[in-house]
Amino acid sequence: MSAGEKNDELQGSEAPFVSHLVELRDRLIRAVIAVGIAFALLLYWPGPAGLYDLLAAPLAAYLPKGATLIATNVISPVLVPLKIALMAAFMVALPVVLYQLWAFVAPGLYAHERKLVLPLVVSSTVLFITGVAFCYFLVIPGMARFIQAFAPATITAAPDIEQYFGFVLTLFLVFGIAFEVPIAVIVLARMGIVTIAQLRQARGYFIVGSFIVAAVVTPPDVISQLALAIPMCILYEIGIVAAQLFIKHTQAPGAEPAASDKPTV
Numbered sequence: 001m002s003a004g005e006k007n008d009e010l011q012g013s014e015a016p017f018v019s020h021l022v023e024l025r026d027r028l029i030r031a032v033i034a035v036g037i038a039f040a041l042l043l044y045w046p047g048p049a050g051l052y053d054l055l056a057a058p059l060a061a062y063l064p065k066g067a068t069l070i071a072t073n074v075i076s077p078v079l080v081p082l083k084i085a086l087m088a089a090f091m092v093a094l095p096v097v098l099y100q101l102w103a104f105v106a107p108g109l110y111a112h113e114r115k116l117v118l119p120l121v122v123s124s125t126v127l128f129i130t131g132v133a134f135c136y137f138l139v140i141p142g143m144a145r146f147i148q149a150f151a152p153a154t155i156t157a158a159p160d161i162e163q164y165f166g167f168v169l170t171l172f173l174v175f176g177i178a179f180e181v182p183i184a185v186i187v188l189a190r191m192g193i194v195t196i197a198q199l200r201q202a203r204g205y206f207i208v209g210s211f212i213v214a215a216v217v218t219p220p221d222v223i224s225q226l227a228l229a230i231p232m233c234i235l236y237e238i239g240i241v242a243a244q245l246f247i248k249h250t251q252a253p254g255a256e257p258a259a260s261d262k263p264t265v
Contacts, residue, residue, distance in 0.1 A: 023104060024104060027100040027101070027103065027104045028100070030096070030100050031093070031096060031097040031100045034093040034096035034097065035086075035089050035090055035093045035097070036089075037093070038088075038089035038090075038092040038093040039085060039086055039089035041089075041092075042085045042088055042089055042092070043085060047085075048081030048082055048084065048085045049081055051081060051084045051085050051088055052080065052081040052084050052161075055084050055165070055168060056069055056161070056164070058136060058137075058140040058141045058144060059140060059144045059159065059164065061141065061144070062141065062144035062145050062147075062148050063144075063148075063157055063158075064148075064156055064157060067156055067157055067158055068158065069158065069159050069160070069161045069164060070158045070159070070160055070161065071160065071161050071162070072160050072162070073162055076160075076161055076162045077161075079162075080161050080162055080165050083165060084165060087169060087172075091129065091132065094125050094128065094129070095122070095125050098121045098122075098124065098125055099118075099121065101121070102117055102118055102121045105117070116246065116249060120183065120186070120246075123182075123183065124180060124183045127179045127180055127182065127183065127235075128176040128177075128179060128180060129176075130179055131172075131175040131176040131177070131178060131179030131180075132172045132175060132176050134175055134179070134227075134231070135171050135172055135174075135175040135176075135227075136172075138227060139171065139175065139223070139224050139227045139228075140168065140171065142223040142224070142227065143219055143221055143223060143224050146221045146222075146223050147221070170217075171218070171224075174217050174218065174228065175228065178213075178228055178231070178232050178235075179231065179235060181232055181235040181236050181239055182235050182236075182238050182239035182242050183239070184239070185199060185236065185239030185240060185242070185243050186239060186242055186243045186246050189243035189246075189247060190243070190246060190247055196240060196243060196244055196247075199239075199240050199243070200240065203236070203237075206232075206233070206236050207233050207236075210228075210229045210232040210233055210236075211225070211229045213228070213229075213232075214226070214228040214229035214232070
């Protein structure tokens with residue numbers, strides 16, 4: 001092969017790669033713009049202070065009478081509400097961010113696979129937000145109630161707002177990701193990494209693993225640990241059923257299901 005032919009071959013392979021990078025850049029810019037717009041709207045209404053009060057409400061409801069959250073850092077009263085607004089903006093713009101991800105990978109999929117990728121993205125968004133809402137409305141109030149029930153009467157709780165924000169953000173991420181268990185099960189089964197039969201056989205290991213993970217990543221109280229482990233186990237079962245349906249509807253026309261993926265009695 002001549003040097004000219006080699007150069008032509010290299011240029012041909014570089015062009016698609018560069019075009020993919022340009023498209024990825026454009027998708028990322030659109031996602032960042034969506035987060036920026038959501039951030040600007042949240043700054044206007046309800047504002048950083050309103051978002052902070054909303055985030056602090058589950059804990060503040062169980063603080064002793066007259067006690068409030070405190071700021072030990074000079075700029076915390078300004079910085080923490082802005083961080084909360086940015087976190088809320090990301091959650092508001094999450095559908096747009098995930099859509100940009102879907103639009104980037106969709107051209108590389110077959111037509112029968114592409115038609116169900118968007119519902120998968122939508123469901124992952126709903127599951128993540130559901131996990132965050134579950135944590136906000138049930139886990140944090142239950143944890144605050146548990147702490148106050150065991151706190152000595154001579155101690156007045158006055159949590160630092162920066163530490164509380166970091167703590168809540170960690171819990172939101174933990175529960176949001178944990179609620180993505182069905183999506184992970186579907187993807188693993190669809191890619192052929194595991195079969196439906198293997199997922200059923202691993203049920204006991206997953207249950208044990210869920211309680212271990214809950215004990216490690218949640219505060220040392222029974223309520224938050226059970227609140228994470230039990231939904232994960234339930235979502236695992238939902239993921240197995242959903243994986244069967246997803247595989248069935250994303251097979252190429254005329255393709256036969258693998259023997260290991262057929263439902264077992």
